[in-house]
Amino acid sequence: MSDLRALIEAHWAKLTPNQQRIGEYALSNPFLVATMGIEDLAEASAVSAPTITRFVRQLGLKNYAEFRAIAVRRYQDLLRPIDNVSRAQESSSTEVIKASLASATGNLDGLAGLSPALCDNVVDQMAAANQVGFLGFGSSALGLTYFHGLTEGFLRNSVILDGRGGHERIARQIGRMGPHDVLIAMALPRYSVATVEFLRLARASAVPCIGITDSDQSPICQFCDQIIRLPAAHPVLNSSALAAFALFEAIAALFTARYQSASDATAMTRLIFPYLYTDEDSSQPDSEDNQ
Numbered sequence: 001m002s003d004l005r006a007l008i009e010a011h012w013a014k015l016t017p018n019q020q021r022i023g024e025y026a027l028s029n030p031f032l033v034a035t036m037g038i039e040d041l042a043e044a045s046a047v048s049a050p051t052i053t054r055f056v057r058q059l060g061l062k063n064y065a066e067f068r069a070i071a072v073r074r075y076q077d078l079l080r081p082i083d084n085v086s087r088a089q090e091s092s093s094t095e096v097i098k099a100s101l102a103s104a105t106g107n108l109d110g111l112a113g114l115s116p117a118l119c120d121n122v123v124d125q126m127a128a129a130n131q132v133g134f135l136g137f138g139s140s141a142l143g144l145t146y147f148h149g150l151t152e153g154f155l156r157n158s159v160i161l162d163g164r165g166g167h168e169r170i171a172r173q174i175g176r177m178g179p180h181d182v183l184i185a186m187a188l189p190r191y192s193v194a195t196v197e198f199l200r201l202a203r204a205s206a207v208p209c210i211g212i213t214d215s216d217q218s219p220i221c222q223f224c225d226q227i228i229r230l231p232a233a234h235p236v237l238n239s240s241a242l243a244a245f246a247l248f249e250a251i252a253a254l255f256t257a258r259y260q261s262a263s264d265a266t267a268m269t270r271l272i273f274p275y276l277y278t279d280e281d282s283s284q285p286d287s288e289d290n291q
Helices: 006-012 017-028 030-034 038-045 049-058 064-073 076-090 093-113 116-128 139-154 169-173 192-206 243-259 262-275 279-283
Strands: 133-134 158-161 182-187 207-213 226-229
Touching: 006 017, 006 064, 017 030, 017 038, 017 049, 017 116, 030 064, 038 049, 049 064, 093 243, 116 139, 116 226, 116 243, 116 262, 133 139, 133 169, 133 192, 139 158, 139 182, 139 243, 169 182, 182 192, 192 207, 243 262
Parallel strands: 133 158, 133 182, 182 207, 207 226
Antiparallel strands: none
C-alpha cells in the first residue's frame, strides 16, 4: 500500500501493544515520522529500535527504510527542500551558484510556451473588473506586490491580500467581492493553506479567480477559473519566483501597449520628472562653491 495510514490500519489487529503504540504515534504525527530515523521514532514511541524493526516487518515491509519511504511519499514536496539543502551543503559555492543560475535560465526558457491569448484574456479581465485582488503569502506575496505596482495604474480599484492587517481583513475584503471583480492568487511550493481557504471563500461568492502556480497538482487549481502554469523549480530553495516576475512584466507590457498612449507616457514623465535623477543633477555645483 502506498498510504501509511491505510497500511497501519490494515494490520492493526495483528500488532502487539507496543507495536500499536508505534502505530498510534505514526498516525498522530505522520509528518514527524516522515523525517525521523529509526532511533528517533523509537524514542518518541518509548520502545526499542528492535521493536520498530519488528513493527515494520509486521506491516509486511522489508525494513525501516521502506517504511519511511512510504511515510515520505505523502510529504514529498514539503521535504524536497530539506534534501536540497543537504545536497547543497556538500557542494562548493561555485557548484551552488552554477546550479541556481542554470535553474533560473531553465525556468525562463519554460515560459516560451506561454499563451498570448491567455495573457490577453487576463489583461481584459483585470481592466474590466470593478476591483482586482492580489492574494498570496511568502514569496508569492512579494511577487504579487510587484505585479500590483506594475498594473495598478490601469485598474479601477485594487487591493493586496498578503496577510497584513490579519486574515480577518482578507476575509472581509473577499467577502465584499463578487462576480464583477477578479481575484488573482499565486501559490508556489511550499503551498500556503491560507491561499486555498481564501480561494474557497472567493468561489463561494462567485468571484472569478485566476491562479498562478507551478503544476496541475497545485491545490489552488480546483478553485480557479483560469490557471497560468509557471516553471518554479530550484535546486536549493523551496521554489523560484523568477518566471512569475517575467510573466508580470509581460502582462504589464501588454497593459502599457494597449492602454497607454504616447501622450499619456509623456504626461506621466512630466509629472514625475522632478523626482528623477538626470546628468544635470550631478553637474550642479555645491552651494559653497557659489559663495
